[in-house]
């Protein structure tokens with residue numbers, strides 16, 4: 340997409356949640372909209388601040404989050420998200436009020452674009468009489484779960500679901516049930532229900548919804564989301580395909596492995612990464628190490644995230660936790676996946692990969708022998724070769740909507756028009 344050198348017409352205020360898997364797509368989206376002629380302010384909690392030096396074209400403003408160090412170091416993610424939603428409402432309101440007071444008439448704030456998990460931003464937008472745009476960095480299907488979750492819980496279906504063993508299925512309802520069942524245990528203890536209801540409420544109130552997805556990947560879910568939330572969804576993903584590669588990694592990147600990868604045979608390497616949040620215990624770490632050491636294939640295991648590896652021709656398989664960014668990146672590079680989800684949307688993403696798009700297989704457990712067998716199925720057996728063919732076909736299909744006249748291309752233009760109409 341060409342960068343337009345025209346005078347900026349409207350300012351978009353982005354509100355970030357400070358996790359790598361969310362910062363990346365939000366900064367990608369900001370870059371996409373900047374290229375459309377909007378000016379950008381990024382507001383972010385102080386905790387885990389993004390690296391502003393990679394984006395000199397944006398204005399970055401930290402706000403106070405009042406997160407106790409003990410909460411951050413305990414790694415209680417739901418606790419952190421809930422606390423951010425409570426603690427940041429006042430600081431965000433004050434920050435935007437100050438911006439409005441100092442506003443240049445040629446550079447007016449047009450709307451607040453917020454990560455859906457920072458759902459209090461919609462209340463701030465309502466209070467300040469600004470339109471709010473909600474951005475979902477996970478698949479649209481997760482929002483269906485949000486819509487039905489409270490009702491199922493009230494009616495006692497959750498414990499019933501928990502006890503169910505569902506066979507592999509490909510219809511959406513079953514995918515949702517699987518995802519619900521997998522998320523079950525955290526519901527009551529972590530206030531997840533409350534947070535999900537608040538996110539669903541903000542989606543109903545927002546002026547537009549942006550989803551980092553592609554229509555054809557989950558058309559059924561998108562149609563239902565629009566119905567259930569009376570929202571118009573702009574599907575302009577995969578965001579990372581629309582921007583030049585700019586690192587927004589919170590960690591220093593190590594690219595030494597690229598020269599090693601360049602020496603490996605095509606499609607011979609299994610790449611292993613569990614994203615930026617999920618962690619494995621010592622036993623799982625050892626089993627993973629044994630499984631990889633015995634799999635008789637070269638492997639690259641990133642014990643922390645942040646590399647441009649998937650696009651390397653040597654990579655023939657991706658063992659992933661199925662974070663949505665990793666899933667989209669894998670699809671876009673035509674790499675079949677070995678899936679071992681941990682939490683949140685990752686179970687549902689795995690169902691899409693394994694049962695709907697058929698470009699990956701599930702790793703049942705962290706056990707050396709099981710890992711070795713699964714890698715062989717993916718990298719050596721006919722089954723894996725068939726998956727690679729399907730993955731390459733899917734990669735080609737995903738590229739089409741991005742081209743002029745394609746659904747993503749049109750959706751982005753419609754979104755820009757909508758913002759200008761605010």
Ligand SMILES: O=c1ccn([C@@H]2O[C@H](COP(=O)(O)OP(=O)(O)O[C@H]3O[C@H](CO)[C@@H](O)[C@H](O)[C@H]3O)[C@@H](O)[C@H]2O)c(=O)[nH]1
Pocket residue numbers: 358359360361363476477587588589590613614615616617643644645646661662663664665666668682683684685
């Ligand atoms: O050193 C690294 C390694 C990876 N990445 C990137 O980090 C992102 C990781 O994102 P994702 O695969 O989505 O994993 P998480 O970081 O775990 O993402 C969280 O956020 C996602 C989007 O909402 C959810 O789908 C996940 O379940 C949730 O854990 C990807 O773009 C990677 O390319 C880096 O920037 N630096």
